[in-house]
Amino acid sequence: MKAIPVLLFASTLLSFMPVAHAAEEGISVTATGTVKVMPDMAVFDVVVQSSDKDAGKATSKTAETVAVLQKSLRSAGIPAADATTAGYSVSPEWSWSSGKSTLRGYIARHVIRVSVRELRLAGAAVDAAVQSGAGEVGQIRFVPSRYENLRKDALDLAVRNARADADVIARAAGGKLGALIELNSGQSSRAPMYQMEEATLMKAAPAAPPTEITPGEQEISVTVQSRWRFATQSMK
Structure with missing residues (x-):
């Protein structure tokens, strides 16, 4: 190091x-x-979620996207040990009309926490998450390993x-x-957060330029x- x-x-x-x-x-x-x-590390969360009238189908859709995400992260140089589950939930989705609630279906949500131990890979890791179909890439937190x-x-x-x-x-x-x-x-x-631009959160086109992420000096x-x-x- x-x-x-x-x-x-x-x-x-x-x-x-x-x-x-x-x-x-x-x-x-x-x-x-x-x-x-x-800082010499970056940490961010990737949110994958799917909805369906059937809870089992919602979880299956989410699992498929997470599998694509993990494969993309491996290709970007992020090992499996640095892309782990930070949260998982399956919850009902309700709609309200005339004071009454109706069950519309279920939402399966899986949060993957990505730790980038080589900052030169941070941009590629974000791109991999976005292009895999993840619904949200959260704020990036730059931290020193020490x-x-x-x-x-x-x-x-x-x-x-x-x-x-x-x-x-x-x-x-x-x-x-x-x-x-x-x-x-x-x-x-605490280490400061870097707010991702809204455009970065959308699924990028294959020909889109790579994301460049450069941290600044921090104070502890x-x-x-x-x-x-x-x-x-x-x-x-």
Whole structure:
């Protein structure tokens, strides 16, 4: 796997909160650690659904289209292990008239989640899904394969930045930084979604130009809230 370039950034929100009793004096710091990275994976869902008055026929139609889809994905370089079922349902379809419901038939819906581990294949994978007759190609999510490690890097940066800035505040206020009182981590940022154009969702003609998909740089951010004791310098 190719190395992923990473840039680290940090931002901090600071406050100094002295109170009546020295033991309760504290410094609060909110800091954010950010890792910038180029994603090396793409994930998207393909929806195949068919309807028929007979539930069995609806499921058969959907199964046939899914078989064509899987074959097309193999040809596009996507292994079977990276095109798996994310959801499946068979539900009745009703029509309403004059306040009454009538059973029209059944809808069989199969959702295939496609993971593209080589981004150069992302466009071909989307084209394969569209040309196979899939009813819908969902949003594409670009993700780095090392997301969890990068999230921890951002968390580490946020904590170190919080401590460093709390120390600066304490010294500037004429004291020194005491022990950590409280430390909380907020929710990490999520990888952004790429919205497919409506035209891409329609069945493409065989001569249509290949879909080009190029991700941009992403940011993985983690924010921490910390509170530290403030120790006043002893009088001489």
